[in-house]
Amino acid sequence: MERSRVMVLLVSILLPIGGLEARLVHLQLLTTTETTYDLANRRQSIEIQRPARGTILDCLGREIAKDVPCFDCYLVLEEYEKNPGALAAVLKMSPEEFQQAVEGIYEKIERQLQSRPQNERSRLYRRERRTPYLLKKDIKDAALTIEVSPQRYPGAIVRESLMRVYPYKQVGCHLLGYLGRVTANEAKFRELLQNSYFFEGFEELIGQDGVAQLYRRGAFNEEMIGVQALEKKYDEHLRGRSGLVILEREAGTSSSRTIEIKPSEPGKSLELTIDIEVQRAVEQILAGPLHAAAVVLDPNDGSVVALASNRAYDPNDFTPPGSVAAVRSALQDNENKPLLSRAFQDHFAAGSFFKVVTSVAGLEAKVVRAEEVLPCRGKFDERKTHFNCWIWNEFRGMHNEVTLHQALEKSCNCYYYEVGRRVGIESISHWGRAMGFGSSTGLDLPGEASGRIPDNGREEDAMMLAIGQSHLMVTPLQAAVMMASIANGGNRVTPHLRRSNDKPPVPLGISAETLKEIRKGLYDVTHASGGTAHNTRLKEFKAIGKTSSAQAEKGKEPHAWFVGYAPYDAPKYVVAVFMKNAGHGGQMAAPPAAQILEVLMNPKEPRK
Amino acid sequence: MNFKVNKTIVACVLLLSGMGLLSLWTQAPLTDLAGKSVTQSIFLKQVTFLGVALAVMGLVAWPHYLNYRHLSWVLYVVLLGLLALLLAKGAVVNGARCWFNLGPIKFQPAEIMKVALVLVLATVLMYGRDIQSWKGLAAPIAITALPAALIVVQPDMGTTILLIPTLFAMLFAAGARKRHLAILLLVFIAAAPVVWMKGMKEYQRDRITSFLFKPCYQQLQSVKACSAGAFAGRGVGESGTATTFHIPERHTDFVYSIVAEDLGFVGSSFVLLLLTVYFATSLKIAHQSREPFGRLLVVGLTTLFATQTFINLGMTLGVAPITGLTLPFVSYGGSSLLMSAMSAGLILNVAARWQPSFSSRDMADGSVEIRDFNPGSIRY
Numbered sequence: 003m004e005r006s007r008v009m010v011l012l013v014s015i016l017l018p019i020g021g022l023e024a025r026l027v028h029l030q031l032l033t034t035t036e037t038t039y040d041l042a043n044r045r046q047s048i049e050i051q052r053p054a055r056g057t058i059l060d061c062l063g064r065e066i067a068k069d070v071p072c073f074d075c076y077l078v079l080e081e082y083e084k085n086p087g088a089l090a091a092v093l094k095m096s097p098e099e100f101q102q103a104v105e106g107i108y109e110k111i112e113r114q115l116q117s118r119p120q121n122e123r124s125r126l127y128r129r130e131r132r133t134p135y136l137l138k139k140d141i142k143d144a145a146l147t148i149e150v151s152p153q154r155y156p157g158a159i160v161r162e163s164l165m166r167v168y169p170y171k172q173v174g175c176h177l178l179g180y181l182g183r184v185t186a187n188e189a190k191f192r193e194l195l196q197n198s199y200f201f202e203g204f205e206e207l208i209g210q211d212g213v214a215q216l217y218r219r220g221a222f223n224e225e226m227i228g229v230q231a232l233e234k235k236y237d238e239h240l241r242g243r244s245g246l247v248i249l250e251r252e253a254g255t256s257s258s259r260t261i262e263i264k265p266s267e268p269g270k271s272l273e274l275t276i277d278i279e280v281q282r283a284v285e286q287i288l289a290g291p292l293h294a295a296a297v298v299l300d301p302n303d304g305s306v307v308a309l310a311s312n313r314a315y316d317p318n319d320f321t322p323p324g325s326v327a328a329v330r331s332a333l334q335d336n337e338n339k340p341l342l343s344r345a346f347q348d349h350f351a352a353g354s355f356f357k358v359v360t361s362v363a364g365l366e367a368k369v370v371r372a373e374e375v376l377p378c379r380g381k382f383d384e385r386k387t388h389f390n391c392w393i394w395n396e397f398r399g400m401h402n403e404v405t406l407h408q409a410l411e412k413s414c415n416c417y418y419y420e421v422g423r424r425v426g427i428e429s430i431s432h433w434g435r436a437m438g439f440g441s442s443t444g445l446d447l448p449g450e451a452s453g454r455i456p457d458n459g460r461e462e463d464a465m466m467l468a469i470g471q472s473h474l475m476v477t478p479l480q481a482a483v484m485m486a487s488i489a490n491g492g493n494r495v496t497p498h499l500r501r502s503n504d505k506p507p508v509p510l511g512i513s514a515e516t517l518k519e520i521r522k523g524l525y526d527v528t529h530a531s532g533g534t535a536h537n538t539r540l541k542e543f544k545a546i547g548k549t550s551s552a553q554a555e556k557g558k559e560p561h562a563w564f565v566g567y568a569p570y571d572a573p574k575y576v577v578a579v580f581m582k583n584a585g586h587g588g589q590m591a592a593p594p595a596a597q598i599l600e601v602l603m604n605p606k607e608p609r610k
Numbered sequence: 611m612n613f614k615v616n617k618t619i620v621a622c623v624l625l626l627s628g629m630g631l632l633s634l635w636t637q638a639p640l641t642d643l644a645g646k647s648v649t650q651s652i653f654l655k656q657v658t659f660l661g662v663a664l665a666v667m668g669l670v671a672w673p674h675y676l677n678y679r680h681l682s683w684v685l686y687v688v689l690l691g692l693l694a695l696l697l698a699k700g701a702v703v704n705g706a707r708c709w710f711n712l713g714p715i716k717f718q719p720a721e722i723m724k725v726a727l728v729l730v731l732a733t734v735l736m737y738g739r740d741i742q743s744w745k746g747l748a749a750p751i752a753i754t755a756l757p758a759a760l761i762v763v764q765p766d767m768g769t770t771i772l773l774i775p776t777l778f779a780m781l782f783a784a785g786a787r788k789r790h791l792a793i794l795l796l797v798f799i800a801a802a803p804v805v806w807m808k809g810m811k812e813y814q815r816d817r818i819t820s821f822l823f824k825p826c827y828q829q830l831q832s833v834k835a836c837s838a839g840a841f842a843g844r845g846v847g848e849s850g851t852a853t854t855f856h857i858p859e860r861h862t863d864f865v866y867s868i869v870a871e872d873l874g875f876v877g878s879s880f881v882l883l884l885l886t887v888y889f890a891t892s893l894k895i896a897h898q899s900r901e902p903f904g905r906l907l908v909v910g911l912t913t914l915f916a917t918q919t920f921i922n923l924g925m926t927l928g929v930a931p932i933t934g935l936t937l938p939f940v941s942y943g944g945s946s947l948l949m950s951a952m953s954a955g956l957i958l959n960v961a962a963r964w965q966p967s968f969s970s971r972d973m974a975d976g977s978v979e980i981r982d983f984n985p986g987s988i989r990y
Binding site for chain 1 (some may be wrong): 674763779782783785828834837839840870874875877879882885886889890893894896897911912913916922923924927929945
């Protein structure tokens with residue numbers, strides 16, 4: 003009985019086989035004409051659908067970099083060449099420009115053919131000539147002209163796409179950066195392709211083969227990546243993930259149908275600690291013939307409110323399609339180097355504000371007491387010609403007897419020569435590094451300069467370092483980070499632009515007593531009648547700080563610095579202002595610092 | 611030794627894997643990102659797999675199949691353990707834990723479990739103890755439910771679905787009551803919504819709905835390609851030119867679409883015919899075997915691979931959901947080929963031990979005479 007049951011099973015297996023055969027008959031014999039007709043008349047191509055890049059927002063939610071819709075013109079070579087129309091004119095391209103763009107498409111096709119076997123090339127060539135290729139981005143009004151009478155512009159296809167726009171133009175350009183074609187850097191492009199950077203999840207749908215085909219068609223050559231600053235640093239966060247669509251077109255018409263097979267995921271937005279209006283105001287304050295930079299930092303958590311350098315470029319010109327002429331002139335401007343932010347990408351001689359670090363070193367090492375009186379005779383030592391107080395160099399004067407407070411207030415060099423001699427170069431260097439000098443501060447932007455600080459040397463080097471000269475080189479951002487640790491009670495902050503990125507401040511182990519004495523000295527700088535910056539509006543904003551007039555190249559004015567914070571009783575902002583070869587810090591850097599504080603303290607819009 | 615090779619089975623296996631190699635060789639050239647062709651390396655890999663698989667087929671066919679009864683329990687228990695371990699430690703591919711990564715080899719316990727389960731079920735059912743009562747049905751159901759539960763949470767719906775008809779066919783062949791089987795089927799259908807609502811967590815339901823209703827781009831492409839083959843096909847090597855882009859996983863799960871496109875109705879019907887002959891011959895072997903273990907074994911293996919074939923072809927032709935099941939012998943892939951060959955080996959084994967059948971009537975009229983009975987000739 004059981005054996006006969008096997009025969010029942012045989013029948014139950016034959017039934018579905020019959021069903022499958024019926025399906026084969028249906029598909030291959032009955033409906034096949036329909037399908038081949040379909041294939042002959044439809045032009046299908048697989049296209050990448052790029053998502054909108056994430057918006058960059060300042061601390062009040064203002065959009066400072068965003069994607070806006072635009073219209074692009076694509077060209078189908080076969081249809082265009084059968085009957086070339088007046089496309090160049092309507093796109094406002096010169097005949098040469100247009101010719102160049104068309105040749106660019108031919109080059110792309112050529113590149114694909116080269117990687118294929120000889121016998122496939124003619125078929126592939128025919129196919130690619132029927133495939134739309136990007137001719138011009140952001141064609142503006144021409145889109146309407148083409149759409150209204152497509153028969154006059156055969157082969158031209160208008161597609162909606164997105165364009166990166168920086169509404170504040172130059173403002174904050176060194177922070178935002180710009181986008182560029184990924185193909186500009188071949189090695190980087192290879193590396194990103196290896197990591198499936200542009201086609202995450204594609205392989206599951208169209209296979210490695212499909213991805214390779216897209217690659218050969220140059221589909222990834224149009225990918226944009228951030229090449230500078232935040233756009234580069236947070237590229238992965240901002241870019242989103244591409245989707246895939248099938249574009250089906252009827253030959254000879256401009257009607258097309260898209261089938262989405264993988265939806266794109268838009269990029270995430272990036273919230274910054276920057277206040278773009280403050281940034282704009284600071285840049286305006288710095289405007290002038292001298293190179294200058296300024297940093298505004300929250301000393302409590304290290305969030306950067308403004309980070310300005312007064313030679314700028316417009317990222318809109320740098321982001322394709324952009325303006326070739328503007329890019330060229332910016333790159334060739336060796337005098338101003340507008341791509342370089344002097345706030346964190348270049349370093350300069352520091353000068354007197356470094357005496358704050360020397361004070362910390364001296365007081366912490368207990369080699370000097372705050373109330374201890376040291377003499378200043380203008381010249382530190384008759385035998386050493388270079389160790390003079392500034393007051394001797396300028397007025398052949400002297401400070402006579404000074405305490406720590408007075409030394410900071412009047413920026414007495416002799417006092418600090420003595421402190422430097424007592425404490426030694428290693429100790430000063432140790433505190434200098436701890437407070438942010440000599441290495442990058444950890445700002446979340448690429449290309450930060452690390453500056454220089456000598457770690458050892460002779461006694462003379464220690465004395466020179468004590469007043470911030472010698473081989474010490476610092477960025478304005480490092481100066482601000484140093485001052486932040488005085489303002490916030492001795493914690494080292496990591497400056498950052500992304501809002502959620504704050505690393506907690508690290509205690510440096512500076513005693514409260516030391517901080518109190520130094521703050522008192524800094525108070526006198528702006529408030530006491532002998533202070534180097536007393537003659538400014540800084541005291542109106544309860545600002546305290548330290549000036550610098552750092553000797554730079556011979557025969558030029560010294561660099562002017564002011565590094566301070568306000569209000570002194572509840573610090574909210576650290577401000578560092580740097581003016582290259584400007585003169586005295588108290589005269590040249592302190593007034594702009596006061597202007598910046600005015601913007602910060604009396605905002606037009608309430609700040610968070 | 612009395613070992614008769616069933617030539618039909620061997621011919622089917624060779625022709626089917628030959629069709630597999632042909633479609634692998636002729637499909638639109640695969641390239642990697644650098645534009646270098648990978649067709650050749652894939653082809654060579656498959657040739658190697660085939661060599662190994664055929665050797666395994668021979669090896670499996672060699673010892674008397676009754677010796678596998680004890681081994682089957684060991685295999686079953688070890689694989690259960692591995693399946694459990696997989697849930698904790700396996701490599702996640704496309705959101706499912708199906709594989710162990712053993713260096714260059716991906717090891718998929720569920721694949722082997724399919725065959726091991728058939729072996730164990732045949733062992734349990736061979737004497738037909740209590741098969742007519744509910745009591746006797748409990749053990750085989752439990753034995754199937756255990757691995758099925760472990761595989762379904764991976765989630766590998768495809769393999770799980772295969773186990774159910776296999777169990778029913780084996781119970782049926784072992785002589786279970788039709789009434790019982792019908793009730794079981796009804797209970798199973800009735801239980802499905804209850805398990806759906808009560809037994810599963812939200813994310814598990816999501817997995818299953820996405821499995822059933824995920825975008826069928828591949829399938830649309832595959833159907834178009836099959837249809838483009840028409841009667842005589844577009845010619846060997848022409849696949850992939852009708853559709854401007856390729857069908858994902860074409861050489862593995864969708865291999866039949868290559869055959870259908872290149873060789874048309876003629877070629878695809880030929881492959882279907884080969885598969886039909888293979889399954890029918892297998893069932894004939896089962897029918898002729900007087901020994902219940904062998905018979906159940908062949909019934910189980912045939913049902914298993916036939917079901918897999920139906921689901922795969924149904925998927926390729928657009929009448930069944932995408933499950934990721936391969937086409938036995940034809941699809942690219944080492945483990946698929948190996949398990950298909952192993953089952954073919956077992957079927958050959960049973961066929962080789964075919965005993966001449968006779969009934970009491972034959973003995974009565976003297977056409978059969980038992981002269982010499984040597985139990986030692988069969989190594990149980």
